[in-house]
Amino acid sequence: MASAAACVAVAVAAVLAALVWTLWPSGTAEPSEFGVRPPAAGPSAAGFPARSTAGAEPLGVRVPRISLDARIEAVGVEDDGTVEVPADAGRAGWYRHGPPPGAPAGSAVLVGHVDDRTGDLGAFATLYRVREGDVVTVARRDAPPVRYEVTAREVVDKDRLPAEVFRRDGRPVLTLVTCAPPYDPESGYEKNLVVYAEPARG
Amino acid sequence: MPATAATPAQGGDTASVSVFHGVPGLTVDVYANGRELLPDFRPGTLTEPQSLPAGTYDIEVFADGEGPDGDPALQKSVEVPAGANATLAAHLNAQGDPVLTAFVNDTSKVPAGRSRVTVRHVAAAPAVDVRAGGKPVIEGLTNPNEKSLEVPAGTVSADVVLAGTDTVAIGPADLNLAEGTTTIVYAWGSAEDGNLALKTQTIGGMESAPGGVDAGESGAMAADNESATAWLVWGTAGAVAVAGLLAARRRYVRSD
Structure with missing residues (x-):
């Protein structure tokens, strides 16, 4: 009698566990995609300057x-050809060889850690919860802040990050890049999470 | 650009050509195929790139106002291949005589974060070394040759010394080497006349995308979620099992 009840309990527990396993938001394991990567050209691209890398230096992104709120530092390229990411995981990096946020053309790229060596989460970990229409504000040195609205998010293999992410001409876009699972203890994260935001109207 | 010089042909049949005047003390008129291309062209000037139809050009350089019927100071037939980016330089050779040299500019992609520097020796001077921040980066360059290298983008202090010595011939000068560009530095003039100088030409649009973004370290974001899920699952299972056992025990006690 007792053992039968225990068996039932274990069976119920197993079912519940399975249920929780399936229902637990899988978005945290690999964030979902939405929207369409803003194309360089398009009907609305007419009138944008051919290229643009000059403009006010970005200071912070919110x-x-x-609750994403990070200071920005300018970053370049590592010896291995990848983008420098600020050593302080609480900070975001602006890819200084491309256009700055607020530039009239091209993709302004901000990079940020998803976590750091000590196991703390990084400045861009909250991008896993970003939604279409979220407002992104970038504070700039000696210039008014610029506002963007999130329009798309995609997950790409880390070695297949589209070159377009770093384009210096065409329609203006703010591109936020961090890492995404799966995680390999040897080689690290295998994917990039890329969030696109376009200039807010008005 | 005078309309007579060239009407750019269609598609890829054109070349981008700039002209550098590196002969000190002589204002000239430059003619291409018998037509005036550059009037009153002064020493030390470099023209903006012009789109010219590919082909062979008979280039004549006259002292100001003496063309096109007089004797040209310089004359050369120059082949301009389709799609090329070239600079035609009127300059002195090592002995101090004016010559024309056509250089092809390297417009291939530059790795992300880097800049290409090309140094051209077009001066009446012996072999030179080029130093950046005091260290030789190009050695034994002679007229009318060029050498190129790729360096991290940024500003460098460069000077030109007589090859193998610390005797500064030109500079130092700050060179702003922008990312994804080719900066061409002309060492021109005459050592004997003491007018050696640098002239720079920058060609942009050769940038490459960086190799990727490594923005994670510990796997905490992945592990965090996995362990949270695992805790929840085992926690739920444990709680249900305990509840079940308690219920079974209660029944067992009651039936006693």
Whole structure:
């Protein structure tokens, strides 16, 4: 009698566990994609300057709804050809060889850690919760802040990050890049999470 | 650009050509195929690139106002291949005589974060070394040759010394080497006349995308979620099992 009840309990537990396993938001394991990567050209691309790398230096980025708030430092390229990411995981890096946020053309790229060596989460970990329409604000040196609205998010293999992410001409876009699972203890994260935001109207 | 010089042909049949005047003390008129291309062209000037139809050009350089019927100071037939980016330089050779040299500019992609520097020796001077921040980066360059290298983008202090010595011939000068560009540095003039100088030409649009973004370290974001899930699953299972056992025990006690 007792053992039968225990068996039932274990069976119920197993079912519940399975249920929780399936229902637990899988978005945290690999964030979902939405929207379409803003194309360089298009009907609305007419009138954008051919290329643009000059402009006010960005100082900080905020996405209030998801409590993303990070200071920005200018970053370049590592010896291995990848983008430098700030050593302080709480900071975001602006790819200084491309256009700055607020530039009239091209993709302004901000990179940020998803976590650091000590196991703490990084400045861009909250991008896993970003939604279409979220407002992104970038504070700039000696210039008014610029506002963007999130329009798309995609997950790409880390070695297949589209070159377009770093384009210096065409329609203006703010591109936020961090890492995404799966995680390999040897080689690290295998994917990039890429969030696109376009200039907010008005 | 005078309309007579060239009407750019269609598609890829054109070349981008700039002209550098590196002969000190002589203002000239430059003619291409008997038509005036550059009037009143002064020493030390470099023209913006012009789109010219590919082909062979008979280039004549006259002292100001003496063309096109007089004797040209310089004359050369120059082949301009389709799609090329070239600079035609009027300059002195090592002995101090004016010559024309056509250089092809390297417009291939530059790795992300880097800049290409090309140094051209077009001066009446012996072999030179080029130093960046005091260290030789190009050695034994002679007229009318060029050498190129790729360096991290940024500003460098460069000077030109007589080859193998510390005797500064030109500079130092700050060179702003922008990312994804080719900066061409002309060492021109005459050592004997003491007018050696540098002239730079920058060609942009050769940038490459960086190799990727490594923005994670510990796997905490992945592990965090996995362990949270695992805790929840085992926690739930444990709680249900305990509840079940308690219920079974209660029944067992009651039936006693």
